[in-house]
Amino acid sequence: MRRDFLWAMFAGVFAVALYGQTDWPSYGHDPGGMRFSPLKQINTGNVSKLVRAWTYDISAQSPRKRPGEATPLVVGGVMYLTTSYGRVVALEPETGKEIWKFETRKNGAPSTRGLAYWPGDKDSSALILFGTSSGVLIALNAKTGQPSPGFGNEGLVNMREGVADNFPNSPYGVSSPPVIYKDLVISGSHVQETPSQGPMGDVRAWSVRSGKLAWTFHTVPRPGEPGHDTWDGDSWKDRSGVNVWGPMTVDVEHGMVFLGIGEPSADFYGGDRKGSNLYSSSLVALDASTGKMKWYFQTTHHDIFDYDLSAPPALIEISRQGKKIPAVAQTTKEGLLFLFDRLTGQPIYGIEERPVPKSDEPGEETWPTQPFPIKPPPIARDRFSPSDIAKITPEQQKFCEALLAQDGGVLNRGPYTPYGLKLSLNFPGMFGGGNWGGVSFDPELGYIFANTQDLGTIFKVVVKHEGSNYQVTRVSPAGDVGGLGGMGGFGGNVGVQFWNPANGMPCQQPPWGHLVAVNANTGEIAWNVPLGTFDELEAKGIHNTGAPNLGGSIATAGGLVFIAATNDSRFRAFDSRTGKELWVTRLDASAHAVPMTFQGRDGKQYVVIMATGGGIIGDTTSAASLIAFTLP
DSSP: HHHHHHHHHHHHHHHHHHHSSSSSSSSTTTTTOEEOOOOOOSSSGGGGGGGEEEESGGGGGGOOOOOOOOOOOOEEEEEEEEETTTTEEETTTTEEEEEEEEEOOOGBBBBTTEEEEOOOOOSOEEEEEETTSSSSSEEETTTTTOOTTTTTBBTTTEEETTSSSTTTTTTTOOOOOEEETTTEEEOOOOOOOSSBBBSBOOEEEEETTTTOEEEOOOOSSTTTTTTGGOTTTTTTTTBBBBBOSSSOOOEEEEEEEEEEEOOSSSOOOOOSSSSOOTTTTTTEEEEETTTTEEEESSSSOOOOOEEEEEEEEEEEEEEEETTEEEEEEEEESSSSSEETTTTTTBBBOOOOEEEOOOOOSSOOOOOEEEEESSOOOOOOOOOOGGGGGGOOHHHHHHHEEEEEEEGSSSSOSSSSOOOOOSSSEEBBTBBBBBOOOOOOOOTTTTTEEEEOOOOEEEEEEEEEEEEEEEEEOOOOOOOEEEEEESSSGTTOOOOBBSSEHHHHHHHOOOOOEEEEETTTTEEEEEEEEEEEOOOOHHHOOOOOOOOOBSSSSEETTTTTTEEOOOOOSEEEETTTTTOOEEEEEOOOOOOOOEEEEEOOOOSSSEEEEEEEEEESSSSSOOOEEEEEEEEE
């Protein structure tokens, strides 16, 4: 056999093995969501040389601009992506060239944040799985992009059945990718935020081969189930919310799936649901094979703040007192970071219940205490006083002082200030603090990386009683009334935020956005740097202000943390050990997504981010593209 043929065959086998180890096969890279890549071709010494390799124009699919938050996957030399224009596409990852596309429009838009990959086996082909905005779970053949005929009804499963039967006209969909455990696909959902009764937020598992329902976890416990007594009377019946709308994670070794569960409907009033309301706003660990609960921890009791757990629970390892602890890190909208032993649910550094303010809303019974981790300290602002008003420009100060003076003076009574009969300011507000972007983790350093925003929310609530249901609206400082029927209800209404809608700058002194590193092995903050900027302030010589942000980070063995997230249309790389910014580039629009990285068949490492602008933090940029960067 010719030597050159043998060498070519060996090189091909080696290349397949190499990129098989350097893919991005799950939303969080690994099933546990560490979002850490072992690649280090791009590192602290050369990251400043990154250049754009290719751009995939998503907006060409429609003239209407639509925001997207998806993270693509790369498996076996193919990139898979959901878009905000009703498509799932497969791309050549080294060039962005389209391989196949699948239209989902008649079944709703595909999951906002991405999809899942099942590798198949000797009897079944590899599958791409995702949910849609209208509650359809779809399985596609990963090679052809066509629906898998053995899954459900020709590749489709109607997820509304069993959870939305009594509410055919109420919204029910999927906003984040499902997760895979063995031959099960486990799904969450996105449901209404008001009124209180509607589709249930149960978490379910389906056979990845047939689409048949395998198990159901009732996020609102039924009679006879643990936690049922945390709902007063019949308030559990037809209760909507209490859903997993953010990403989940899986401990493959121990057969566990971790859920960050949202608040009940209606968000900001709980007079019709007295009690702590399990398993709302809770971190829950289930047996992934059966759906049986192993342990839980409720991070907000009787949630009336929209403090749902939306960030993926990150499965990490902590070294403490000479022991390796399999742990889970959970960030919250409250700007807190909880660390637990993932097998037992025991806190690593302790948690204490502290008294919090009481609501003046008629019929409301707020919970008297809320849990706070002893370590680490809060990683976002959790209180406000008038002396904190933004003085960054005379115009900003004037606007913010007037805003604060409305309704006889806006109330803030520290963490967990409830919204009530007069304007109240809550820090952090309903968008965080932290949000669905979650954290990344460098196992070599033992550092957890979290991006947060210091963004308050200011409004009062009006409750209308309709039989056994409650319709809740919020009245902003501008006097406008906004329904709370879902994320779309917030999209264009900036009056609910404690900021100046004319420029998007918050009304307290900066920094307004942060990237924080926490040493998981000690519980201490390793570094904290401003994240983001405002061009108009930079032009005036005002630096390091940070900016509102929504998205997340990744970490690499090259000593880097990559993150976009901010509403300044920038993509950045930081030194993971020190927090020093090493690279920044301007994007076509702001990127409210989590990036990813992979090594192509050409041997190059690429870093990829979706940039579409829009979103819920006052971002007015508008484009739609997937952008890849590499070394020249």
